[in-house]
Structure formats: C-alpha cells, structure tokens
Amino acid sequence: MPELPEVETVRRTLENFILNKKIEDIKILYPKIIDDDQEEFVQTLKNKTFTEIDRVGKYLIFKLEDVAFISHLRMEGKYQICKKGDILSKHDHVIFVLDEGMELRYNDVRKFGRMKLVDYDDYKNQLPLSKLGPEPFEIDYLELYQKLKKKNKAIKTVLLDQSIMTGIGNIYANEICYQMHLNPYTKANVLSKKRVKELVDVACEILNKAILQGGTTIHSFSANGIDGLFQVQLKVHMQKHCPLGHEIKKVMINERGTYYCPICQKAKR
Template identity: 40%
Template sequence: MPELPEVETVRRGLERLVVGRKIVSVDVRVPKMIKTDLTAFETDIIGQTFQSIGRRGKYLLLNLDRQVIISHLRMEGKYLLFEDEVPENKHFHTFFKLDNGSTLVYQDVRKFGTMELLDEEEVADYFRQRKLGPEPTENDFDLATFAKQLKASKKVIKPYLLDQTLVVGLGNIYVDEALWAAKIHPKRTSDSLSDSEISLLRDSIIRILQLGIAKGGSTIRTYQNALGENGSMQDFLQVYGKTGEPCPRCATPIEKIKVGGRGTHFCPACQKRCQKLLE
C-alpha cells in the first residue's frame, strides 16, 4: 500500500504533469470508485483546470478552479499520463482528457482506490471528521502532544500508529522501520513507553518518512510514481521484508509476527517486549 513517501512522490509527479492543464472530458468506467455523486463528478469538473496538487496524509488533493478531487490510492492505485493514444488495459478505470491532447489515467488493479469531488470549503471539515493527526514534520508533529496521547492509552503501539490519529502517513512498512529505529517492540502498549522512547520514536518517524520521500518511496509489489518511475527506499529498509536476515544493529535474525492482523518485522533482541528489560 502506498504510504506517505509514495503518495508525496505521486503528488510531485502530478504537479509536474498536469498543473495548468484544463479537463475537457471525463470517463469513469468503475462507478463504485467515485464516492460522491457520479453524474456531478463526470460533469462538474469539465472545463476546470488543475491549479495545484496537494496532499494530506495519504490523500491526494487535486485542486481545481472551484472544487477539489480527493483521491486515495489504497492498495495499488496509480496515475499515468499518456501524451497520445491510451493503450487498452483492463485496469485503467478513470480517464481525464486534457486540453493539450494528453490523457491522465487512474489505474488500480484491485479497484480499492477512491475519488471524491468536494467544494473547496468542504475540504477542511472532510479531514476533521476523519480525525487525522499532524503531518510528520518538525513543525507539525508536537512531541508533548504525542507523549500525552500515548501515555493516556493502553492501545498496542503498532496498530495505534497505523490508525492515522497520532500522526499521518505511516503504513505497515514505515511503522516497522520506525519501531525498529526506536528499539520498541511492536506489541508494547502505548502507556508503557518512557519519555526517552517516545522522543526517539517521534524523531525516527520524521527522519524515516523524510528519507522515504527523498528516495521516491519504496518500490514493493507494483508501486510506481506518477512518472512511471520506481522509488529506491526499499534499498534502505532495515527490517521490513528481512525475515531471517541479521539485524543491522545486533545481527540477531529478524522475525516476522502478526500484530493487529498485520505482518510485522522486528528484532527480538533490540526490541524487547518486557519494559523491565529496557530499564
């Protein structure tokens, strides 16, 4: 599933490809992927221009003249731009014909991705309702608030980080990486974390996600950016997908377990579950 670095890379690609281009026609071939009124989606955006491409967590914001298309890529969604004829592909589901003759195509093998058309003034409330946490940056991701939330909860740390309320953008890959960097077992409860662990976890989340952006995301399974290019963050992963390989820190074999129904990679020596062993 694309996580924040992958979505940010797609955003930057789309910014280069379509900003300033006017939509002249829309063809939606899988109606269920449009979560607002389909007729309005196919008619209201015609004649509008892509003004900018934004992002909130894992959501893309395709900002038009008067409205915003909120796009969530889910498991395998991606955008492709064709300058001339669009080839036949059963996984191409939405087509935006642009004023220069090119076509922006949304591709999704699993058809899990979604698009919603909102008026500009509705966007802020849309994200408030989803209770999204701050962006993972030094300015937005406040340590004191993060610590207060963790200490007030008995939730298991990995699924809590995945639910997007503490901080946005983390998925399975980067949660495993951040917990390894902070030496925190993925099954620890949030209220068991010490102040120093919380501080290190916050710093690790920011650093790893920023590195992921710099490397263009992780190309695992079928992810590509909006320019059809692969990212290279997978070359810098320390534990995700490394089952049985030596931990880069202590050489203990990396293990894989299930946490909250998700495959989870960790080092059993560096990331101990018992708080007493950490003191």
C-alpha cells in the same frame, strides 16, 4: 499500500505533468471508484484547470480553479500520464482527458481506491480528512504523549491509527520501531516523554529519507512508472536479517504483518 512518502512522490510527480492542464472530459469505467454521483463529478470538474495538488496523510487533493476532489489510492491505486490514443490497460478505471493530447489515467488492480468532490477551501474539515490526526512533521510530541497515555495497545498498532498521527503505514511503522530499538508489542502508554519525542524525530527522519528516495517500491507502487528506491534501505520490513546480522522475526500484530529483530528490539520486563 502507498504510505506518506509514496503519496508525496506521486503528488510531486503529477505536479510536473498536469498543473495548468484543462480537463476536457472524464471517462468513468468503474463507477464505484467515485464516491459521488458520476454525472455531478464529471460536470463539476469538466473544463476546469489543475492549479495545485495538495496532500494530507495518504490522501491526494486535486485543486482546479474553484473546485477540488480528493483521491485515496488504498492498496494498489496509481496514476499514469498517457497520450490520447494509447491502449487502455485492463485496470484503467478513470480517464481524465486533458488538453494538449494528454490523459491522466487512474489504474487500480484491486479497485479499492476512491475519489470524492470536496470543498475547495475547507476540505481539511470535511470527511474523511477531518478524522485524521496531524502528520509526524506537524505534531507536537507532548500532544502525542498525551494521546499515547490513553492507549493500552501495542505501539505498532497505535502507529497505524491514522486518527492519532496520520501518514504512517505498515512499512514505516516497522522501520520506526527498529530504529528506536522498540519492541512492537510495547504498550503505547508506557512510553516516556523522552521516548515519544524520539518517536516523532525518528518518524520524521525515516519519512524524509523515503521521500528523497521516491518512496518504497514493493509490489505495485510506482509514480507514473518510476519506482522508488527506499526499499534498498529497509532494515527489517520484509528482510531476513537486521543490519547486525540477527534473524528477523515476522509476527501478526492486530492482523498486520510485523517484522522485528528480537535481539535489537528486546521487550522490557
């Protein structure tokens, strides 16, 4: 699933192609992608020009003059810039026909992604964004500390809870725990203020590095066909050995594949 760095990479990439482009038509080939009435979705956006692309956590917000829609890529959604007349892919489900002979195509092998109209000015206070916590770049570590004190769950599970802190998914949760030498089974409510501050700092450091590298390309992620490069810097996720040569262990924590080094990330007794 694309996480914050991958979605930010998509946002930056698309800005280079679609800002100031007008939507001439929208073709919806798989209706369930749209969480609104299809006709309303099309008529609201038709003849509007893209003016800005925002991002909140793992969500993209496309702003067009005085209207906006939100897009969640879920597991394997991606956008492609094409020319009119290019052969459609089997998994192209929503086609935004733009001026100047261009098309913005939403492609999703698993069809889990969703789009929804939102208020142009107040989308952060509307569902689903209103349920999200702050991003690591925004959260105060003392605020996070107070949240974690109420969570008697594994820190790996809590890092994936988007209502506490948004943007971190499975890949980066594994990497954050490793860099902190933090066992993923550690209960969130035992972390000291110092460790919580370190958690925020490490999360920001790793996410920023991943953004600079264009995200992590594992399985299907790419931004308009351009692969990210951060996967070569992964220390534990989908690795056999950590940087110190110790064997990586894979376990399931709350049904999520978790990679960690039992030596570097020893559980405290």
